[in-house]
Amino acid sequence: MDSKTSLQIFNTTDKDLFQHCALIMSQTDPWVRYGMDSGLCLKSFDGEGKEIYCLEMEGRLEGFAIIQLAGTFRGYIQTLCVNGERRGMGLGTKLLEFCQERILKISPNLFICVSDFNQEALKLYERFGFRKIGELPDFLRPGLTEILLRKTYGPVIGWRAPQNQ
DSSP, X not given: OOTTSOEEEEEEOOHHHHHHHHHHXXXXXXXXXXXXXXXXXXXXXXXXXXXXXXXXXXXXXXXXXXXXXXXXXXXXXXXXXEOGGGTTSSHHHHHHHHHHHHHXXXXXXXXXXXXXXXXXXXXXXXXXXXXXXXXXXXXXXXXXXXXXXXXXXXXXXXXXXXXXO
């Protein structure tokens, strides 16, 4: 990706875009390995307290993020997905940067889970500053483990969002 590449990240509630996102999701790992078709992936967009952000490159949907902004783990990046053909171009990092900026408006903590077999994603998250805080064996499928990661800027009590955000 060069400096002339047009990149846009935007919030959406568009159900048609959700379907397109679910299709991208169902065609990439880890969701392929979990056996999740686009119908099952589409259910990831349901629920209260979620915001969905799409990433377009040159006018084409290439990725998205679903973040949870309510509850005990507000600041949880539930889903981060980049089109398989576009991985390794820095789009995942762009989405992470965007999610971090959004989450830091309400919480000093960012959380994300990664499948233990998804080593490339784990490396990305660790480079971004996430640290392992636990494992969730058999969380989505028997025999597979999710790793819970956290990036923190301090404890919740007494934390104030940066004023320049």
